[in-house]
Every structure is written in structure tokens, then in C-alpha cells.
Amino acid sequence: MSLDTLIRLVYIVAAAAFVIGLHMMNSPATARRGNQVSAVGMAGAVVGTILLIASGSVTATGTLIWPIIAVGIVVGGGAGAYSARTVKMTAMPQLVSIFNAMGGGAAALVAIDEFVKAAGVGPHTLGTAEVVATVLDVVIGSVTFTGSLIAAGKLQGIVTGTPVKLPAGQAVNVVLAVVALVTALYLIFVGQILGVLVLLLVAALVFGVTMVLPIGGADMPVVISLLNAFTGTAVAMAGFVIDNPVLIIAGALVGASGGILTKLMADAMNRSIMNIIVGGFGTGDAVAGAAGTTPGAAGGAVRELTVDDAAIQLTYAQHVIIVPGYGLAVAQAQHATAELAGLLEERGVDVKYAIHPVAGRMPGHMNVLLAEANVPYPQLWEMEDINPEFQRADVALVLGANDVTNPAARSDPSSPIYGMPILDVDKAANIIVVKRSMRPGYAGIDNLLYADPKTGMLFGDAKDVLTQLIAAVKALQE
Amino acid sequence: MSLEQLLSSLTIFVLAILVGFEVISKVPATLHTPLMSGANSIHGIVLVGAMLIAAVANNPLSFVLSVVAVAFASMNVVGGYLVTDRMLEMFKKRPASGAARAGTGAGAGTGAGAGTGAGAGTGAGAGTGAGSKAAGSKAEA
Numbered sequence: 001m002s003l004d005t006l007i008r009l010v011y012i013v014a015a016a017a018f019v020i021g022l023h024m025m026n027s028p029a030t031a032r033r034g035n036q037v038s039a040v041g042m043a044g045a046v047v048g049t050i051l052l053i054a055s056g057s058v059t060a061t062g063t064l065i066w067p068i069i070a071v072g073i074v075v076g077g078g079a080g081a082y083s084a085r086t087v088k089m090t091a092m093p094q095l096v097s098i099f100n101a102m103g104g105g106a107a108a109l110v111a112i113d114e115f116v117k118a119a120g121v122g123p124h125t126l127g128t129a130e131v132v133a134t135v136l137d138v139v140i141g142s143v144t145f146t147g148s149l150i151a152a153g154k155l156q157g158i159v160t161g162t163p164v165k166l167p168a169g170q171a172v173n174v175v176l177a178v179v180a181l182v183t184a185l186y187l188i189f190v191g192q193i194l195g196v197l198v199l200l201l202v203a204a205l206v207f208g209v210t211m212v213l214p215i216g217g218a219d220m221p222v223v224i225s226l227l228n229a230f231t232g233t234a235v236a237m238a239g240f241v242i243d244n245p246v247l248i249i250a251g252a253l254v255g256a257s258g259g260i261l262t263k264l265m266a267d268a269m270n271r272s273i274m275n276i277i278v279g280g281f282g283t284g285d286a287v288a289g290a291a292g293t294t295p296g297a298a299g300g301a302v303r304e305l306t307v308d309d310a311a312i313q314l315t316y317a318q319h320v321i322i323v324p325g326y327g328l329a330v331a332q333a334q335h336a337t338a339e340l341a342g343l344l345e346e347r348g349v350d351v352k353y354a355i356h357p358v359a360g361r362m363p364g365h366m367n368v369l370l371a372e373a374n375v376p377y378p379q380l381w382e383m384e385d386i387n388p389e390f391q392r393a394d395v396a397l398v399l400g401a402n403d404v405t406n407p408a409a410r411s412d413p414s415s416p417i418y419g420m421p422i423l424d425v426d427k428a429a430n431i432i433v434v435k436r437s438m439r440p441g442y443a444g445i446d447n448l449l450y451a452d453p454k455t456g457m458l459f460g461d462a463k464d465v466l467t468q469l470i471a472a473v474k475a476l477q478e
Numbered sequence: 479m480s481l482e483q484l485l486s487s488l489t490i491f492v493l494a495i496l497v498g499f500e501v502i503s504k505v506p507a508t509l510h511t512p513l514m515s516g517a518n519s520i521h522g523i524v525l526v527g528a529m530l531i532a533a534v535a536n537n538p539l540s541f542v543l544s545v546v547a548v549a550f551a552s553m554n555v556v557g558g559y560l561v562t563d564r565m566l567e568m569f570k571k572r573p574a575s576g577a578a579r580a581g582t583g584a585g586a587g588t589g590a591g592a593g594t595g596a597g598a599g600t601g602a603g604a605g606t607g608a609g610s611k612a613a614g615s616k617a618e619a
Contacts, residue, residue, distance in 0.1 A: 015494075018520050022501045025513050032566035035516050039559045042523065046555070049526045053533045060533040064541055068532040072548025079549075080557025084564065092561060096515050099558045102550040103521045109547035110527045113540055120537070129484045228518055235521045236494075240487055242527050248487055249494040250523040256498025257517045261510060364510035371568040 004057040010048040011246040017041025018250050022257065028377060045246055076102070089372045090332050093365060094155040097224050100231050101148035107234035107251075108141030111241045112197070119194045126192055133240035135184045138197065139204045141234035146208030148227045154217050161217025172210055179203040211277065219276050221358065221365070222265045226273065229258025265358060302438065305456030307465070310432050311472035313456075314340075315347055317394035317430075321386065323354045323423055324366050327400015327436065328462050336466035337399060338373035343473050353379055354386040354396075354423050356404040387424045396428035398449075400435065400462045406447045431455040434465045512565045519558025525551035 017037050024034025050069070053060050062068070080099065087095045111134040118125040126134065153159035166172060183200040187193070215223055232254025239247030266273045314320060322341060328334060341351045353375065359366040367380055381389070390396060398405055405425040408415040425431055431454050438450070438457075449455055458465050502513070528547035535544045 014523075018523075019497055019501060022498075022513070022516065022520070025509055025516055026501075028509065031509055031512060032563065035512070035519075035559065035562045035566055038516060038520060039563075042519070042555060042559070045523060045526055046529075049529050053529065058530065058533060062533050062535040062540075062544075064535065065533050068535060068541060068545045069529055069548055072528070072532070072545050073552045076549030076552030076554075077556040080553035080555070081560055084557040084560035087561065089565075089568075092515075092565070093511075095557070095561060096518055099522075099554045099561070100518050102557075103518070103524055103554040106524045106528055106547045106550035106554065107521075109543050109550070110524060110531055113531045113535070113543040113547065116539055116543065117534065225514060228514055228521075232517070232521045235524045235527075236491060238524055238527050240484075240491075242530055243483060243487070244527060244530070245487065245490050247523055247527050248491050250520050252491050252494035253498040253501070254517045254521040256495045257502040257513070260499060260502045261514055261517075264510070364512070367509075368511050368565050368568065371565075 002057070003051065003055050007048040007052045007057070010044050011244075014041035014045035014048075015246050015249040017044070018253055022253065088332075089369060090329055090334075091156070092368070093220070093224065094152040097148045097152035097155065097220075097227070100224065100228050101145050101152070104141045104144030104148060104227070104231040104234055106141075107231065107238045108138050108145065108201070110238045111137035111141070112201070114241050115192065115197055116194065119192055128188065130241055131188050131192060133237045134197075135187055135200065137234050137237035137241060138201055139180060139184070140230050140237065142201055142204035143208040143211065144227050144230040144234060146205045147212045147230075148208075148224070150209055150212040151220050151223050151227065154212070155220055159213070163216045164213040166210060166213065169210060169214060173207065176203045176207045176210065180207070215276060222262055222273065222276050225258055225262040225265055226277075227258075229255050229262060232256075232258055302450050303453070303456050305432060305458050307458065307468045307472050310456065310458055311469055311476055313395050313430055313432065314344055314349070314397065314469070315473055315476050317344075317349055319350045319352075319389075319393045320344060320395045320397060321352050321354050321390060321393045321425075321428065323356075323396060323398045323401050323405060323425055324370065325356070325359050325399060325401025325404065327402075327434075329365065329369060329400070331400065331462035331464075333399065333461075333463040333466050334369040334373040334375075336463050336470065338370065338375050340466055340470050340473065341375065341379075343470060347473075351379065352381050352386065352389065354383070354390075354425075355380055356383055356401065356423055357421075359401060359404060383421060383423060390424045390427040393428040395430045395432060396425045398425060398431065398433040398435075399466075402435070402447055405449050407452075408448045412448075425449060426452055426454075429454065432458060434458045434460070434462050436461060512562055515558060515562040515565060519555060519562055522551055522555030522558055525555050527551075 018041055021034045021036075021038025021041065024030040024037060026034075052058050053065060053069075080102075083095055083098075114130075115126070115134050150159055154161050180200055180203045183196050183203065186196050187200070212223060232251045234251070236248050236251025236255060239245065239249075239251055262273060266276065320341075322337065324334075324337060328337060341353075344351050353370060355366050370380060371377070401423075403409075403417055403420070404422050406415075406417060406422060407424075407426045409417045409420045409422045412418055426449055431449065431452065433450060433455055435457060437459060450457060458469075502517075525548065528544060528551045531540070532544035532548055535541050
């Protein structure tokens with residue numbers, strides 16, 4: 001058997017490892033091993049390719065092959081390893097977004113390089129299928145590259161998290177789309193001119209920026225998920241360009257997974273993907289109007305608690321449900337939360353965590369943060385399972401969650417979030433809301449929950465308030 | 479690319495998409511972030527493509543394009559797998575106090591399934607706690 005055949009078999013094994021690895025990530029018990037299976041498949045494919053090039057089984061006419069590969073792997077791999085090991089778990093979504101940008105950028109570069117090489121030979125060297133794949137790869141890969149970087153910037157706070165309304169944003173996007181379409185058609189039907197590809201590239205890069213900038217920070221999970229799917233598709237296209245099946249399989253797998261995940265996320269927020277991309281809450285006039293009318297109904301009647309009141313309520317409760325949200329992630333209060341929960345459990349209080357599907361910054365992000373703080377997995381309850389429990393709860397402790405607890409989603413058809421699945425926090429006997437201010441949440445509407453007579457508010461940074469609560473609970477025990 | 483090759487590539491592409499839908503749609507919401515991160519590392523396979531273009535790079539522009547492509551893709555692969563592993567490691571970590579707490583939680587939790595109860599019950603030590611926790615959640619599912 002020739003080395004070439006052997007490596008092709010290795011590629012098949014790698015593709016199988018990706019599928020099996022993803023499948024094993026279905027369950028918490030096998031997830032880690034699944035990721036390792038996938039990593040082994042990846043290592044096999046990479047080492048196999050190096051052997052393939054070294055043996056001369058593929059055309060290896062390059063003059064700087066090994067320096068390029070060595071420098072690239074050392075620099076890129078080193079940067080990846082360093083950032084992955086040192087990143088704080090709260091900053092992890094933006095790191096994933098950056099890795100995603102890298103993948104999209106690499107996919108676009110592969111196609112650009114193939115095009116450059118072919119263009120050096122003559123203007124009509126690539127077949128139509130290759131040109132179509134190249135065009136799609138460059139467009140999708142470039143949009144992903146800049147889009148993911150902007151998304152990471154928004155999560156990190158370098159780029160403002162509030163939706164940025166570009167002057168004449170729609171007009172800019174229309175111009176970019178027209179430029180992309182015309183250049184793409186030119187490349188496919190007229191001639192493979194490098195300058196035209198550069199024009200297409202620039203239009204796609206700018207579009208990545210203008211696409212993500214107008215989207216608010218709270219929608220970033222959906223956007224990252226979507227961009228992840230984009231990268232998968234771009235990699236599959238790169239597979240068509242260089243005729244490599246393992247790229248096609250892996251890319252298509254990721255394209256499908258990202259697509260499913262994006263849909264699940266959008267469903268959980270009762271919004272369509274289009275709605276998010278076009279820019280929904282916080283940008284439209286209709287929402288501003290709704291925000292203007294609700295304070296009359298909700299405002300005024302808010303009850304503020306002292307830390308000691310809250311500590312007493314929590315300590316003498318039997319069932320407490322903690323509802324963590326975006327605010328907890330921002331304040332990095334997961335360890336304080338787990339400490340408070342531990343103290344309460346020592347007193348015999350039953351503590352559960354209610355996890356809304358879109359709590360945090362990425363799907364499942366809240367679970368990761370709480371796992372980091374050593375919260376036992378069985379205490380994390382998903383929305384459908386925990387909702388019937390709220391009526392039995394003595395206290396619901398809401399930590400920096402807002403729109404996902406707003407009963408208006410159930411009761412007020414005129415509310416912009418009407419129909420969104422929410423946690424039934426209002427069914428609990430007592431509700432304690434820890435919140436920085438009365439500022440409305442991302443959806444720009446007031447939360448009816450806060451006006452509920454059962455609700456007491458604790459204003460302040462989630463971490464500070466929790467630290468005070470822990471001290472107060474400890475004081476009660478002495 | 480011949481028509482033959484194109485058709486077989488398209489076949490692979492379409493089937494891989496369908497496999498992706500099937501494999502993914504069963505993952506619980508809890509694992510969505512690790513899943514996204516894991517899928518993110520898989521598209522780092524573009525590293526193979528980046529190395530293959532480096533193998534035929536023989537002019538300065540191609541040198542630059544391929545070295546950047548290899549670096550980007552390596553960062554995607556190495557960083558992606560490591561950060562996913564870090565996330566998943568945390569789901570398994572069960573220090574002694576954690577296991578004890580899991581016992582209380584499952585014992586008091588009215589809605590906790592039998593599988594979880596059994597898992598926490600045997601999980602006296604830290605090591606067995608992790609193992610039985612895994613068994614418990616499996617039984618629950």
C-alpha cells in the first residue's frame with residue numbers, strides 16, 4: 001500500500017473521529033473523552049499531511065515548505081495554547097470567537113492562495129466549480145474573520161456592546177452586497193482577475209464589520225454560533241478548492257452543528273435569526289415606545305431590601321432557587337454564588353440553580369461558570385424542569401438576570417418579549433433580585449417582576465452584594 | 479476537478495451535513511458551549527489545507543499567505559481543543575467538599591431522579607464521587 005493510500009485512510013479515520021467525538025459530547029459523562037477522540041483524529045490528519053508532503057506523494061514544489069510550516073505551527077499553536085491555558089473562564093466566549101476568526105481567515109487564505117497561483121498561469125485556469133467554491137470561501141471566510149473579531153471585541157468591552165447604528169447602514173450594506181455580487185459573477189463568468197478578487201475580499205471584510213456592529217452585546221451568543229457555522233461552511237468550500245475530502249467532511253459537520261445551535265439559541269429567545277441580524281431590540285423605535293409606556297405600570301412600587309433582611313429570608317428558607325444571569329457573569333460572581341449556596345446547604349436549605357437556555361453569553365455558558373465554581377452538576381436545572389419547582393420555592397434569588405424573568409413575556413401581548421420562554425420566578429413565595437440599578441435590561445423594557453409585592457431589590461454589583469450576604473448569613477449562624 | 483470528482487465531493491458534503499444535524503441535535507443545552515467550542519476546533523482541520531498550499535508556495539506572496547494561513551489554523555486547532563478540554567474538565571471536577579455537597583443536594587432535592595441519588599450516595603470519596611456522578615447522570619438521561 002502506498003503512503004498516499006495510507007494517508008487517505010488516515011483522513012477517513014480522522015473524519016470518523018470528528019463524528020464520534022461530537023457524538024460523545026452529547027453526555028457530560030463522555031464529553032471530555034469525545035473531545036479527546038476528536039483531537040486525536042485531528043493530530044492524525046495533521047501528522048499524516050506532514051508525512052505526505054515529506055514523502056513527496058503530493059506535489060511539493062515549494063521552496064520554503066518547512067520554514068513556513070514550522071513558523072506557522074509554532075507561532076499560531078503557541079499563541080493558541082497560551083491563550084487557552086491562561087484565559088479566565090468568564091472571558092472564554094470571546095476567545096472561542098477569536099479562534100473562530102482564525103479558522104475563517106485561514107479558510108479564506110487557502111482559497112486566495114490557490115487563486116493567486118492559478119492567476120499566475122493564466123486568467124482562465126480554474127474550472128467553474130473551483131471558482132464558485134473560491135468565491136464562496138473568500139466571502140464567507142472573510143465575513144467570519146472580521147465579524148468574529150468584532151464580536152470578541154464587543155464581549156471584551158473593546159468595542160461597545162450597545163448596538164451601533166451606522167449612518168446610512170442599510171445603504172452601505174446594499175452597496176457592499178452589490179459589489180460582492182458583481183465581482184463574484186465577473187470572476188465566475190468573465191475572467192479570473194486578481195484585482196477583482198481583492199475587491200470582493202475587501203467588500204466581504206467590511207461587511208463582516210457592518211454586519212456585527214449593529215447587533216447588541218446580549219445577542220453575541222447567537223452571532224458567535226452563526227459565525228461558527230459560517231467558518232465550517234468556508235472550510236468545506238476550501239475543501240472543494242483544494243479537492244480534499246477531510247476538509248469537506250469536517251467543514252460540513254461544523255456548518256450543520258453551528259446551524260442547529262444557532263436555531264436553538266434564537267428559538268430560546270423567541271426571535272428569528274434574521275431579526276437578530278437585522279437588529280431588533282434596543283434599536284427599533286417600536287421598542288423605545290414600549291419602554292416609554294411601561295414605567296407607569298411597573299415604576300414606583302419597588303421595595304428595597306437590606307442585606308440582613310435578605311440573609312434572614314435565605315437562611316430560614318427550605319427551598320431556594322438561584323437564578324443566575326448575564327449580570328453574574330459580568331461581575332464574575334460565580335465563586336461567591338457557590339460559597340453562599342454552600343453556606344445555605346450547611347444550614348439544611350435545599351438549593352437549586354435555574355438555568356435559562358440563554359443565560360450568560362453563550363449557550364450553556366452559565367453551566368460552565370458554575371462548574372468552575374464547583375457547583376455540583378445535579379443542582380443545575382434546566383428551564384423546563386425547574387419551572388414547576390418555583391411554586392414550592394420559599395425564595396428565588398435572581399442574580400443579574402432580567403428579561404428571562406419578566407412575567408410580561410407570559411401576560412402582556414403588547415410586550416416586545418411576549419412569547420419568549422421565561423423562568424417562572426414570580427411563582428416563588430419571595431423573590432430577591434440583585435441588580436445594579438433599575439435600568440431596564442437589554443430588551444429595553446421594564447420588568448414587571450420588580451413591581452411585584454413579593455419582590456425585594458438589593459441594588460449593587462452582584463459580587464459585592466453576595467459578599468455582604470455571605471457575611472450576613474455567617475453572622476446569623478454564630 | 480473533473481465532473482466525477484465534483485460529484486463525489488458534493489455527495490460527501492451533503493451526507494456530512496446530514497450527519498452533523500443528526501449528531502448535534504441530541505446534545506443537551508448544558509453542553510452547548512463546550513460543543514460550540516469543540517466544533518470550533520474541528521474546523522481547524524483547515525490546517526491540513528494550509529500546509530498543502532505551503533507545500534507548493536514558491537513566490538513571496540504565497541509564502542506570506544501560506545505562513546499566515548498555517549499560523550491562523552494552528553491557533554484554531556491548538557487553542558480550540560485546549561480550551562474545550564478545560565471547560566469539560568470542570569464538569570468532572572469533584573473535590574471532597576463538592577461530593578459531600580452533591581450528596582446533600584440530591585438527597586434534599588425532591589425532583590432528583592433515582593440515578594442521581596444513587597450516584598451521590600456512593601460518592602463518599604473524591605475519586606469515586608466523580609465516577610459515580612458520571613454513572614448517575616447517565617442513568618438520569
